[in-house]
Amino acid sequence: MKILQLFLTFLLVASCSDKKIHPYAYYYWKTNLSLNKTEKKALAESTTNFLCTRFFDVDKVNGKFEPVAVITKDKSFSTEKEIIPTVFITNRTFYNIKIDEIQFLAESVSQLIQKKVKDYQLSSSKEIQIDCDWTAGTREDYFKFLNALKKISGKQISCTLRLHQVKDKELMGIPPLQKVYLMCYSTSSPLENSDRNSILDVQILKSYLSKLEDYPLKNIEVALPIYSWGIVTNHLGKHKLINALSKKDLKNKNFKKISDDEIEVAKDGFYFGNFLSKGFKIKAEEISDQQISDVVKFLDQKISHYNIIYYQLDSKFVEGRSFQHF
Structure with missing residues (x-):
């Protein structure tokens, strides 16, 4: 009996020691760089040395490329974390784009990032992250842009990777990069009539990522949601x-x-x-620790090592939560 108990104890300890604890960081996605007390504490406790910070968006308006909602900085903003400049680019920016326009766009993005880093004296990382929901029709030009930005900036370029871009990798193509950020949220549209959680439905995520281990790029970071919203x-x-x-x-x-x-x-x-008005309905969607845990356990079977980046750093979403056990 004692031998059996010892054996069961050994199995329990071994299984616990096999559990992966992932270093974690945050996305910062507000237009103004400013941290309150709760956010400063959460950022200081995060276990990586970086903060993925949205610098601006890029859109095509009346045929011209335009930066949208460029960041400003509050005097109180300070952190010892390295800032990874992150830029969101609309997919339509790459519709019917010409070769010389790709070069111009890459130069403009690189220059504006450098300007903001200098203006706000930010400790910038050697990495630039690009966020774009590219499609089969824009993939070639988007990938050319990523290569051009890599050459012009001299930085390591990474990009976001959405669930459908993993599932349909033959159609969507593989970014010409070494590193991607897998966005494990927005599993459905919140504007559809559905009983599912549109921010994160674990079963939908698992179906999209069932063959994730076959994805050619192996340096994959994981973005997980902690935000909430109401659907009216x-x-x-x-x-x-x-x-x-x-x-x-x-x-x-x-x-x-x-x-x-x-x-x-x-x-x-x-x-x-x-x-x-009276009769309107409101449905609140938020993310539980159990949902995050379920996704992490699933991904641990697919990816050998990864950091977690939580979206997003906001006192409304980080207060009272602990991320150390994921």
Whole structure:
């Protein structure tokens, strides 16, 4: 009996020691660089040396490339973390783009990043991250842009990788890079009528990533969601989003509870900065520790090593949460 107990104890200890603890970082996706006390604490406790920071977006407006919502910086912003400049580029930016325009775009992106790093005296990483939901029709020009940016900037270029780009890798192509950030969220549209959690449905994610181990690029970081929002449905069945809404925000004497995560407005009024009529419904979607744990356990079977980057660093999403055990 003692031998059996010792054997079971050994198996338990071995299984616990096999559990991977992943270093983690954050995305910072606000237009103004500013950290409150809660955010500073969360950032200081993160276990990597970097912060993926959105610098600006790029869009094509009336045929011209334009930077959108370029970051500003509050005097109080400071961190010892390296800043990884991150730029979101709309897919339509690459529609019918010419070779000389690709070069111009790469030069412009590199120059604006350098300017912001210098202006705000940021400790910039040797890496630049590009976020774009490219398609089969834009992949060749997007990949040419990534190569051009790599050459012009002299930096390591990484990019985001969405679930469908993994599942349909033959159609979508493989980015000409060494490193990608797998975005494990936005598993469905919040503007569709569905009972699923549109931020993260673990079963949908697993189906998209069932062959992740076969993906040619092996240096994969993992982006996981910690954000929340509310989906408002009006009398016509049309939807709109209210960012950063959580289930606890649905406790209001003017709301009629439908379920743990959904209410019906019982009285016209202004709620969460919006005028909502009686009969409108609000569904709160947020992410639990269990959902994150389920995704991490699944990915541990597919990827040998990875950092986790949580989206996003905001006191509304980090307060009261511990990420050390994932």
